[in-house]
Amino acid sequence: MSDILRLEHVTRRFGGLVVTDDLSLRVAVGERRALIGPNGAGKTTLFNLISGVLPVSSGQIWLQDQNITARPAAERAILGIGRTFQRNNLFAGLSVFENVCLAARRQQGLSSRVFRPAHRYAAVAEAAQGVLAQVGLLDRAGSIAGQLAYGQQRALEIAVALAARPRLLLLDEPTSGMAPAETNQMIDLIARLPPDLTLLIIEHDIDAVFRLANQITVLSFGSVLAEGAPDAVRQNAQVQEIYLGLPLERAD
Numbered sequence: 001m002s003d004i005l006r007l008e009h010v011t012r013r014f015g016g017l018v019v020t021d022d023l024s025l026r027v028a029v030g031e032r033r034a035l036i037g038p039n040g041a042g043k044t045t046l047f048n049l050i051s052g053v054l055p056v057s058s059g060q061i062w063l064q065d066q067n068i069t070a071r072p073a074a075e076r077a078i079l080g081i082g083r084t085f086q087r088n089n090l091f092a093g094l095s096v097f098e099n100v101c102l103a104a105r106r107q108q109g110l111s112s113r114v115f116r117p118a119h120r121y122a123a124v125a126e127a128a129q130g131v132l133a134q135v136g137l138l139d140r141a142g143s144i145a146g147q148l149a150y151g152q153q154r155a156l157e158i159a160v161a162l163a164a165r166p167r168l169l170l171l172d173e174p175t176s177g178m179a180p181a182e183t184n185q186m187i188d189l190i191a192r193l194p195p196d197l198t199l200l201i202i203e204h205d206i207d208a209v210f211r212l213a214n215q216i217t218v219l220s221f222g223s224v225l226a227e228g229a230p231d232a233v234r235q236n237a238q239v240q241e242i243y244l245g246l247p248l249e250r251a252d
Contacts, residue, residue, distance in 0.1 A: 002064070004029045004168055004198045005050065010059035012042075012049055012222075019045045021222040022059070027168075027215075032199045034213035036206070038242055042222035043202045044086070047170050050200070051083050052076040063168070082166030084157045086173050092146030096137055096156055099145050100128040103163035127163060135159045135189055151182035155189055162193075169193075171201045175208050187211050210234070218242070 005027040012020040020042050027033050035043045048054040050061060052073030060069045068076055091099050104127040132138040135155045140148065145156060154174060161169055174190060175183045187208050193199065203209050209216065210230050217227040218239050226236045233239055 006062040008060045013057045033215040034209045037219035041219040080167035082161040083170040090145045097141040103160045131159045168198045
């Protein structure tokens with residue numbers, strides 16, 4: 001299977017601090033890969049490098065056959081990289097439907113047409129309805145985004161990302177701050193995403209990681225400590241040591 005994402009010897013420095021250290025990574029099309037590691041391991045910085053929020057200090061980033069190392073974030077989004085954030089990036093005062101329509105409009109090249117509401121375009125409205133049905137929020141389409149329950153807001157973030165039709169979706173701690181019932185709903189939502197959509201997931205909930213991922217990369221001090229199938233990573237002694245010396249399935 002071909003790679004959708006390839007990082008080659010990527011380093012990111014902040015002054016004298018090396019946050020990402022000569023990191024190489026390959027992610028295949030359709031893969032569900034989790035990034036795990038302790039706080040400060042460089043996970044969110046890596047997402048920022050992939051999505052174009054931060055430039056690399058050295059190394060290269062490829063999206064399939066395109067070298068995107070120097071591409072700005074907006075161009076990477078057009079090329080098919082979507083992302084959610086640890087803290088939601090919604091328009092709290094707009095409706096659920098309007099939030100998704102704005103993303104769908106940008107995807108269809110209508111962002112410059114500011115004098116007509118996004119939902120007035122038939123193709124945009126149809127795309128938004130389809131995405132909301134996919135994440136279970138179609139019945140809340142008219143609700144104000146800021147008034148949704150927390151778990152529903154996180155689901156709306158995914159809907160907004162999906163409306164841009166990404167090929168690669170970066171999910172930054174999608175279950176963070178959720179109650180157990182909300183966590184299970186989010187895991188089910190992510191598991192239902194189309195199989196041809198590649199997922200790269202930062203997640204601290206180890207149970208969620210093993211329920212969602214078919215490949216795991218463990219980061220430590222900005223470098224890859226271990227990677228592979230979940231069972232192999234679970235048994236890795238170095239990985240267990242990072243997680244407080246506990247068997248990985250019991251680590252917090």
